Amino acid sequence: MRRAAALASSVVLSAAVLVGCGAQAAPQAGATSLTWAVETQPVTLNPHLWAQNKVRLLVFNQFDALVSRGADGSFQPWLARSWKVSDDGRAYTFELRDDVTFHDGTRFDAAAVKANLDQLLKPGYNPAVAAIQLGSFSRAEVLSPTRLRITLKRPDALFLDFLSSPYAGQVSPASLRAAKDLKFGGTELAGTGPFILDRYVQGQELHYHRNPAYRWAPPGAGHQGPAHLSEITYRFLPEAAVRVGALTSGQVQVIEGVPATEVALVEKDPGLTFLRALNSGTSFSYYFNTSHPPFDDVRVRRAFREAVDLDAVLASVYRGTATRAWSVVARSSPFYDAGLEGRYGGNAAEAGALLDAAGWRQRDAEGYRVKDGRRLTVRSVSSAPFVRDRRDVLAQAVQAQVKQSAGIDLQIRIVDQGAAQQAADDDQYEIFENSRGDSDAGAALNLILRGDGAINRTRYSDPELDGWLAAASATSDPAERRRLYAEVQRKAVEEQALVFPIYVPGDQIAARRSVQGLGFDPVTGTPRGAYDVRVGT
Amino acid sequence: MTGAGLAAAPGRAAVLPAWARFAARRTLAAAAVLWAAATTAYVALLLAPGDTVDILVGDGPDTPGIRAGIVAEWGLDRPQVVQYLSYLWRLLHGDLGRSYQLQRGVADVLAGQVGPTAQLTLAAAGVGVTLACVIATATAGRGRLARGAASAAELASVSVPPFLIGIVLLAVFSFTLGWFPVSGAEGARALVLPALALGLPIAGVLGQVLRGGLERALEQPFAVTARARGLTERALVTRHALRHALLPAVTLAGWFTGTLLGGAVITEALFGRPGLGQVAMRAVTGRDMPVVMAVVLLSAVVYVTVSTLLDLAYRVIDPRTRG
Numbered sequence: 001m002r003r004a005a006a007l008a009s010s011v012v013l014s015a016a017v018l019v020g021c022g023a024q025a026a027p028q029a030g031a032t033s034l035t036w037a038v039e040t041q042p043v044t045l046n047p048h049l050w051a052q053n054k055v056r057l058l059v060f061n062q063f064d065a066l067v068s069r070g071a072d073g074s075f076q077p078w079l080a081r082s083w084k085v086s087d088d089g090r091a092y093t094f095e096l097r098d099d100v101t102f103h104d105g106t107r108f109d110a111a112a113v114k115a116n117l118d119q120l121l122k123p124g125y126n127p128a129v130a131a132i133q134l135g136s137f138s139r140a141e142v143l144s145p146t147r148l149r150i151t152l153k154r155p156d157a158l159f160l161d162f163l164s165s166p167y168a169g170q171v172s173p174a175s176l177r178a179a180k181d182l183k184f185g186g187t188e189l190a191g192t193g194p195f196i197l198d199r200y201v202q203g204q205e206l207h208y209h210r211n212p213a214y215r216w217a218p219p220g221a222g223h224q225g226p227a228h229l230s231e232i233t234y235r236f237l238p239e240a241a242v243r244v245g246a247l248t249s250g251q252v253q254v255i256e257g258v259p260a261t262e263v264a265l266v267e268k269d270p271g272l273t274f275l276r277a278l279n280s281g282t283s284f285s286y287y288f289n290t291s292h293p294p295f296d297d298v299r300v301r302r303a304f305r306e307a308v309d310l311d312a313v314l315a316s317v318y319r320g321t322a323t324r325a326w327s328v329v330a331r332s333s334p335f336y337d338a339g340l341e342g343r344y345g346g347n348a349a350e351a352g353a354l355l356d357a358a359g360w361r362q363r364d365a366e367g368y369r370v371k372d373g374r375r376l377t378v379r380s381v382s383s384a385p386f387v388r389d390r391r392d393v394l395a396q397a398v399q400a401q402v403k404q405s406a407g408i409d410l411q412i413r414i415v416d417q418g419a420a421q422q423a424a425d426d427d428q429y430e431i432f433e434n435s436r437g438d439s440d441a442g443a444a445l446n447l448i449l450r451g452d453g454a455i456n457r458t459r460y461s462d463p464e465l466d467g468w469l470a471a472a473s474a475t476s477d478p479a480e481r482r483r484l485y486a487e488v489q490r491k492a493v494e495e496q497a498l499v500f501p502i503y504v505p506g507d508q509i510a511a512r513r514s515v516q517g518l519g520f521d522p523v524t525g526t527p528r529g530a531y532d533v534r535v536g537t
Numbered sequence: 538m539t540g541a542g543l544a545a546a547p548g549r550a551a552v553l554p555a556w557a558r559f560a561a562r563r564t565l566a567a568a569a570v571l572w573a574a575a576t577t578a579y580v581a582l583l584l585a586p587g588d589t590v591d592i593l594v595g596d597g598p599d600t601p602g603i604r605a606g607i608v609a610e611w612g613l614d615r616p617q618v619v620q621y622l623s624y625l626w627r628l629l630h631g632d633l634g635r636s637y638q639l640q641r642g643v644a645d646v647l648a649g650q651v652g653p654t655a656q657l658t659l660a661a662a663g664v665g666v667t668l669a670c671v672i673a674t675a676t677a678g679r680g681r682l683a684r685g686a687a688s689a690a691e692l693a694s695v696s697v698p699p700f701l702i703g704i705v706l707l708a709v710f711s712f713t714l715g716w717f718p719v720s721g722a723e724g725a726r727a728l729v730l731p732a733l734a735l736g737l738p739i740a741g742v743l744g745q746v747l748r749g750g751l752e753r754a755l756e757q758p759f760a761v762t763a764r765a766r767g768l769t770e771r772a773l774v775t776r777h778a779l780r781h782a783l784l785p786a787v788t789l790a791g792w793f794t795g796t797l798l799g800g801a802v803i804t805e806a807l808f809g810r811p812g813l814g815q816v817a818m819r820a821v822t823g824r825d826m827p828v829v830m831a832v833v834l835l836s837a838v839v840y841v842t843v844s845t846l847l848d849l850a851y852r853v854i855d856p857r858t859r860g
Contacts, residue, residue, distance in 0.1 A: 037809075041819075043638055124609070127607070181641055183641070184641045201649070201811055202646070202649055202650065202811055202816075203650065203653070203805065203810065203811030203812055203815045203816065204720065204809065204810065204811040235720060235809060236809050237720065237809040238806050238809065239806060239807050239809075241704060242704075242707060242719060242807060242808070242809065245707060245708065245711065245712040245719070246711075246712070246719045246720075248712060249711060249712040249715055250715075251711070251718055384822050416585075416821070416822060416824055417822070417823060417824045418585055418824045419585075
């Protein structure tokens with residue numbers, strides 16, 4: 001046995017010795033380099049095809065948009081110095097910066113902006129953006145190298161939001177033409193951003209170096225001129241416990257995505273800082289399918305919400321780190337209607353009374369309610385790739401509560417994307433769970449609540465609701481939009497109980513204390529890029 | 538990979554006719570297995586719920602215009618048979634298609650990932666086989682204490698989920714002791730923990746089988762004869778008994794090829810390593826069928842290659858199978 005142990009350890013040791021050389025060459029270039037562990041791998045690095053909120057922080061390292069957002073959500077200059085909107089709200093004239101160059105050395109000008117817009121409209125390139133974000137787009141005209149006029153078919157309150165989104169990240173037209181793998185992007189596409197992508201190893205990491213020529217940071221940034229860091233590596237570590245371990249052992253200096261179970265550990269560590277922010281867009285919510293029983297009856301929809309003691313559920317699943325949602329619109333949005341807080345939920349007696357009134361009086365042997373010989377069963381069908389943040393555990397907690405306090409049989413099905421889509425198409429579900437991270441909550445509401453919305457899974461259609469949504473999309477007066485979206489929320493959440501808002505998704509960053517300048521995008525609540533980040537005091 | 542494994546055998550055909558017949562049989566069988574794998578993968582895609590357009594649309598906006606664009610782009614309006622035949626045709630020409638999710642050629646997606654996975658699985662197989670041989674030869678026929686301890690360790694390494702083994706290895710050797718990095722670029726040093734995590738369960742099973750085989754061999758009459766000739770116990774074990782014990786262990790190698798490929802999915806995700814496992818995992822959850830099918834095919838190629846090599850190994854180890 002002793003010999004066996006000695007042999008075994010010598011095997012391990014010799015392996016270690018063999019590989020020892022070549023290791024420990026960690027780049028310590030004056031401590032201006034940084035390794036940041038992220039949870040999510042990008043499916044594409046082409047900003048035009050951006051599809052993951054978690055990847056936003058990478059996009060704006062490499063690319064700049066035309067317009068930026070201030071801390072108060074206002075639209076501010078970026079690659080566009082200024083702009084004027086015509087009185088009818090259909091023509092935007094942009095004055096562009098004249099001192100900007102792409103990473104490939106070509107100049108940024110009005111023709112480049114037009115080339116980017118033209119690219120987005122090419123058939124088969126990004127049909128979703130062409131249909132939704134550019135649905136109101138009519139044409140772009142180059143008036144001079146620094147002046148561009150964009151004409152819309154109709155006023156569109158979300159157009160500037162589009163121009164500040166990753167989709168509007170400006171890509172060098174030369175690299176758009178030359179890229180072999182355009183839809184993936186990567187190192188082939190040249191942006192104007194503060195960092196230049198020079199290495200992508202799928203499944204492992206992304207590496208950027210500083211753009212020394214960068215002099216066009218948005219006014220809301222923490223500094224001007226080139227970025228503080230000379231290099232930054234983003235390492236993909238999908239497992240949360242591994243990210244936290246890598247941070248506490250100093251192998252990485254920053255991580256994003258700290259799960260509730262690890263927050264206490266991170267906060268206790270004096271060598272670490274912990275930051276969190278709520279995301280924009282919609283709350284994580286259960287949407288009730290109103291097209292067939294039992295949720296075609298508003299009393300049953302109400303009863304489901306009353307049957308859940310949501311505060312207790314959130315406390316047990318997220319250990320007090322989750323923020324309860326009261327509306328379909330996330331709390332961080334300027335359109336959030338705080339008037340809905342405390343207006344419903346957590347009243348088991350009320351749930352029972354509502355179900356009795358709706359005719360679900362009898363109980364079967366297992367304690368579930370029955371009507372006309374049918375059990376009160378509702379199915380939640382969700383697509384596995386979208387189940388994150390312990391939402392499966394959350395669903396189980398809700399399942400236990402609705403059974404216990406109201407006799408509702410909630411069946412949870414987590415399936416692959418195709419099967420989930422099939423269930424949606426065949427109307428074989430009663431609950432749809434979803435959250436969206438759109439920077440403007442209105443964009444999400446158009447998809448979810450409008451009668452013909454692309455992901456309207458409540459199957460509820462109401463001309464009045466559609467009218468408010470259309471009016472809110474057409475005006476850019478913030479007060480008027482707030483009023484209209486308040487009407488929308490009151491109807492969808494309170495009057496019709498179409499939705500059961502659960503919690504407001506958020507993002508977390510944990511870092512070594514020496515890392516400064518980390519933060520969140522004020523509009524989306526997702527981690528900011530690395531432009532303002534520095535190491536040291 | 539097939540090229541290397543299958544083409545080598547016919548080369549010897551002229552010299553050894555018996556081998557040539559064997560090689561030809563194996564090549565044919567291999568081709569049939571690969572065709573079956575490709576077709577099964579294709580049929581599975583057809584039978585899976587949800588149609589391809591739905592998958593490509595995903596959770597995004599969905600209008601008739603968008604759907605028509607997708608159908609045209611991927612040629613989904615052709616008859617099923619035509620699509621199947623064109624799939625096989627493209628396969629024969631080495632064209633694996635385009636990934637729905639990653640917007641790139643599948644061959645491109647996989648190219649960079651084969652290397653890291655081969656590295657990981659070979660290292661893990663090395664760890665597994667070495668540990669198993671060392672422990673089995675050291676403990677076979679020894680005192681009850683040594684055998685009990687080894688057997689308990691083997692049982693533990695087989696029963697504990699690889700995910701947990703990985704986390705524990707990381708917690709001890711990376712996060713606490715700082716001997717090895719979690720992941721990535723630091724070359725071979727970063728390979729040690731993942732290879733151990735993936736290799737330990739194999740060492741467990743293989744070790745038990747090997748020791749059992751060794752002990753049976755040591756009770757055979759030839760062992761008594763060898764001892765009577767004055768052979769030391771160590772020489773007896775390593776030179777004679779091991780060869781007898783090896784046959785069932787080699788049969789297991791087919792099994793552990795599967796374990797390694799499956800385990801790579803978990804190990805790669807845990808350690809943030811690039812590799813086929815991670816790609817396959819993402820492709821399956823995202824229903825990225827061209828990638829899934831390519832991975833299935835690649836696994837079939839590996840299996841066929843390994844089992845061909847094993848058949849050859851039998852002939853080397855056991856003269857009785859040379860016929």
